[in-house]
Amino acid sequence: MKATLSSLAALLFSFSLSNHAIARPADPLHVSGDYTCTGFDSHDGAFTGVLTFTVDERASHFAQSFGAYTFTFKVKVGEHASTFSGYAAAQGQSLAMYFANDSEDAPTDRGVGMALITHDQDTEGKFITTLHKSYYLPDYMRTSKEGKGAGGRGTEVCTKVVKR
Template structure:
């Protein structure tokens, strides 16, 4: 399955926000639970892990550089995708590829919008809504994905 849309939603406490902002003021780094729909594979669920590359980021210019891994459950089979992402403000561009050598054409690009909302308790949810295009996967495909950031423990 060739999908990766990332809509990240996270619940932060005030102190967790402060700790995360030190390393990633765009609040993208973390672990997420994802759901999506792929034009070839249908509905899917996955686990996304995003890490900031502080050396390549320029947060004073509102730019972040990231690496990520997405593990997708394909009805008993698992697929792992690795990739790179570049954030500018509330937009995130992503490149991903299936890590399996048997899936050499299972790769694509995505564009996500990052949103952050605060609930009545003052906790934040960061959501990344992604659409993607995989030009070589089964003759070309596309999909959407939403990932919700899990609270830090």
């Protein structure tokens, strides 16, 4: 009886290890998480923000290097703060984005963006995900009284916050 119980325990332990070893990570593209961002907008100038990506595992197809995500971007330009929500699709190192300002007062503040995803090593040899983004807002400030022209555009760099 003792031999049977110890054999059963060893078998269960090996199953738990094998299941643990073959479990796939939630986001093998390493996009999901929190980022700090700095950027420059054609109308608003310099800005900072916090970007949060959440993976949509059901829509993603990681075997084909495709990831689907939702995100929020909390941006601060001077003393003015805004929150944008959106969707993103990653294929390898490319990321496409659609976003819109969550404020009801900004119905035309929406746009598209693209980013290059890089995984750079820090001074300790750990990999950090960085997004090098460009975006376009076709209607932003189109009817501005200042006459700044149609649409907005900008660039930003977002670095994943690494919890150590």
